[in-house]
Amino acid sequence: MSKLIKPFITAAIFFYSANSFASSTLHYWQQANIDWRSEAGSHINILADEQPAFTALKPYIPLFEQLTGISVGFHALEQSQMRARRHQDLSEGLGLYDVLPMGITFLGEAQSQGWIEPLQPYLDNPKITDKTWYQLDDISDRSLALCKINDILYSLPFDFSAPIYFYRKDLFERFNLKVPDTYEELYATKIKLQRAIDATPDLIGMHAFAARTLPGAGLNTWTVLPVMRAYGAQVIDEQNMSVFNSTETAQSLRVYRDLATGYGNPDNSRLLHFYEIRRLFKQGKLASAFLASHFYNEIDTAEESNIWNKWEAAPLPKGPIARETSPWAWAFAINSKSNKKTAAWLFIQWATSEQTSSLLSTGGSPPRKKVWHEKLFTLVNKPGFNTTMLWVFDHATADRLQAGMVEFPVIGEIISQAFSQIFYGADINQTIKTTDKKINETMHTFKSRSEN
Template identity: 35%
Template sequence: MKLNVKSILVTISISIALLLACAAIGYGQHNLDEFEEANINWRQFEGRSISILSIPHAYGLAIEPFIPEFEQLTGIRVNLEFLGEDELRRKRTIDFSMGTGLYDISSVGLSIIPQYAQAGWLADLKPYIDNPNLTDNEWYNYEGIGEPFRKWNSTEDGRVVAIPVNFSGPILWYRSDILEKFGFTPPDTWEELVELKNNLQKKLDEDPEYKNVYAFSSRGWTGPGSNTWTICPTIFSYGGRIFDENMKAVFDSPEAARALEVYRDAQVGYGNPPGSEGIDMYTMVDMFASGNLAMMYEGIDHIVFLGDPEKSTVSELWDATIPPQGPAGRYSSLWTWALGMNFASRQKEPAWLFIQWATSKPIQARLGPLGTPTRLPLWTTEPFQKLKQKGWIEAAQWYVENGTVTEPLMPEFREVGEAMSVGFSNVLKGEPVQESLSDAVKKVDEVIAKRAIIIED
């Protein structure tokens, strides 16, 4: 059975929104009670209008049915516009950089936070959080959002530039039925993963039931945020880093080189699907959902697809666990979608009321685990804990408490990430490890040198 993940992911996002819309039908005054517990005047900006720009990801689509409830609560009119990610990036950059204030709020991915924060395009939300007329923090509990998510959506000088609404990060997905049948347990380290891949493939090859099933795959394809998303935490777990304290690229160190060797051993060769050195996320998730992959290292948010029996043939046969560790520890590659406020907005106070409402515990609770919410207390509640896949729940809780960012978050991420990714891809294709990494380091240093010249000018 071959599944088209690209189209199905869109269908699932819309389906989630429709399900939540059905749940929202009949919502009346009694549903506002949990918000009216907040000791603020929700209607202090009644009659105002705000404009929001979002991509049609699961969270954005899922929250849309509840917007009439916000409008009823506050008297604020909400104009919500969905755009594809590339079009959103273009339109948002023009609006925010030129200071036109066309949009008051926008979805912001973690990788653009440094660029927008450095340029001053995102309003500091801390004054709104600290203002008792706008926020009852005993009710809102900003600190209830996972510390890693708060950290990476803030700046070193203490500004809160976005409020995270959901998260992702690579975890090890595995077919629990296959591992149990052959007497294997999920690996804890990268070396154990390589060993398990080889031993599991031998068992799969011996069993006719698992013809055309491969043991493992992770990301291989080139591009910033592609193979860098899964390789950077591997480098950290072996004691390597991407930059040193002087912003000199160092991902060609002996530790980083060893990490690439292990990642290559896990990603390429016996036990991997054909073309694994360049495999993309969609193909990999497609294979897992179709039953042709026993393990994969991919984003935790794919539960939206893999947990749906109408879309996945293995919806009841998988579980997951936290990322493998290396000699220097266990690292991840955290990603968040967040809500940021346009610095040029002329409706900052009503915009903050929306951000506060949209990221509050009551709203995140309604979206459930499929929305991968950022508030840790929710993950211990019954609707979340009742999921069959306990390992997936534990992995999600681990991210909320311990998630780390290992990709270099900087305004030049696209250029830097592209150079890194090409070097990583060359390793996966069989080129010498040290030479490939050193060539990539030189290219990254050139990008950073250009930034230094601009700053000096």
């Protein structure tokens, strides 16, 4: 598809009011052998994050209401506010929201407390689910894995992403630079690129590279952990004991610190939120960065970005042990205190179906393989990015710490603060030694609570 017409098609799809769709449009969902109207007259409340995928979903909710007769309250909040509201609703058993956004970092706590419903009974109920139509096996195994604990499904993904390496293809060609394959090559590229930028008058003010540094479980941890694993480092072992204090950890954190701070990085690199990194790249003030793969949707049309035809992407570099990344899926779960669980399930089935996923590809990154192969690989038209997404679908695995562990929010905060201290110049060996002790003490506390 021509890049000249894609902006108009994308805009038309995204901004077209769902109310203006002809009733015949509903036939896509009506092909399912279920009674969508079984809960007509009921009302459900949806909590959402102010991420692009959720924003893309909102205009189409009237389609769901027209299809089912279920009215929907859709409440999108900034991520930190959403997390606080979600925790309050679930921990206090308020039942305010029937459907909740779920990510891997919170899944363990929510499941362990019985706050969310196992979804297999809903999937197995032929009165409310058409398995043949829904095609669960079309959803990426890697994204489904982020929604399970002990192989039991507790949420369904509708947006799937992982950190990858975005870069300005035009600048790499202009300065005769190769896409780095290792972290050592990336560091050398950062320095060469910044020197070339500094010597080019029309690029003054641009920086070569940025990656997450801001502390917070799910913030800097999301891009630091895959670098650790690439060097053979882990936070905890299979016995849930800390192995953070290792030469591999020290080496990987030194590499990340040198990549994310110093010459070639924005002056405030230690304080950059990922939203700010996105903005800098989008505005042409950043030549490369580690960013979530679903970022492509924010920069791939002329209306969205002035570098829409200048970017490309590659997998994260490899370390001496492996090439890793940190997959993430935004998913929907059912509040165990909901009084409208069947209606909530109908919404989740609709929101994660192939048809809806195709619509949401204008703002999200659907986990459905068919949508990518039949639509997005042609629409995006970036060979490097497309190859990278195939790599993400085939190889992205979560860190053990992030794989639905109840302890992650606490342990993640501990290690994220350690990372931040190192970025500000703290001694690496002493910091990881102290942090190792904190991790073990915290894990022991969690174990004692569970035994009591």
